[in-house]
Amino acid sequence: xxxxxxxxxxxxxxxxxxxxxxxxxxxxxxxxxxxxxxxxxxxxxxxxxxxxxxxxxxxxxxxxxxxxxxxxxxxxxxxxxxxxxxxxxxxxxxxxxxxxxxxxxxxxxxxxxxxxxxxxxxxxxxxxxxxxxxxxxxxxxxxxxxxxxxxxxxxxxxxxxxxxxxxxxxxxxxxxxxxxxxxxxxxxxxxxxxxxxxxxxxxxxxxxxxxxxxxxxxxx
Numbered sequence: 516x517x518x519x520x521x522x523x524x525x526x527x528x529x530x531x532x533x534x535x536x537x538x539x540x541x542x543x544x545x546x547x548x549x550x551x552x553x554x555x556x557x558x559x560x561x562x563x564x565x566x567x568x569x570x571x572x573x574x575x576x577x578x579x580x581x582x583x584x585x586x587x588x589x590x591x592x593x594x595x596x597x598x599x600x601x602x603x604x605x606x607x608x609x610x611x612x613x614x615x616x617x618x619x620x621x622x623x624x625x626x627x628x629x630x631x632x633x634x635x636x637x638x639x640x641x642x643x644x645x646x647x648x649x650x651x652x653x654x655x656x657x658x659x660x661x662x663x664x665x666x667x668x669x670x671x672x673x674x675x676x677x678x679x680x681x682x683x684x685x686x687x688x689x690x691x692x693x694x695x696x697x698x699x700x701x702x703x704x705x706x707x708x709x710x711x712x713x714x715x716x717x718x719x720x721x722x723x724x725x726x727x728x729x730x731x732x733x734x735x
Contacts, residue, residue, distance in 0.1 A: 566681070571669075579669040579673060586676075594654070608643040611639070629708075638696065660675035
């Protein structure tokens with residue numbers, strides 16, 4: 516019982532991990548998979564262009580051409596950072612998921628009410644799956660922007676960069692949603708389970724009561 520409570524305390528209070536870098540600072544559309552799974556880069560770029568709210572002027576596109584090399588070098592560096600961030604973030608989320616699953620397995624043997632915790636754990640899994648899907652869509656937009664032929668089609672670069680911004684703007688809402696779920700749903704729920712375990716541990720056992728009753732009878 517004490518081991519179970521210690522494990523529970525560890526799950527509740529271990530930090531989930533440092534926040535994402537600044538470039539992962541915003542939120543994600545439900546149509547993420549459409550862009551990530553498009554048949555070709557050109558098809559995705561056409562979708563990006565269609566989503567532009569304003570078409571750049573000819574002079575703006577000419578200026579963009581002059582910055583193609585610098586812009587795409589920066590985007591290539593961002594690709595590298597994104598890959599590293601994804602690995603770290605997925606490792607953190609997977610660790611939390613594993614600890615929750617293991618904890619539920621242990622608690623099922625303790626006759627603790629787990630209906631809410633199981634539902635909340637499933638919710639957490641869905642939220643992290645959504646995060647992974649959305650991050651892939653963001654990475655795809657960055658990759659497209661970094662590797663397309665900017666000199667031939669500067670509008671494509673403008674559209675892909677804007678798509679990346681849109682994905683980024685939406686990506687952090689996914690991150691914040693997971694953080695909020697952990698802090699405001701899972702942690703309070705785990706603390707309640709911890710209190711239930713303490714109550715169980717402190718409750719008198721039937722054999723103890725019988726032994727005490729026998730001792731009392733013997734002294735009368």
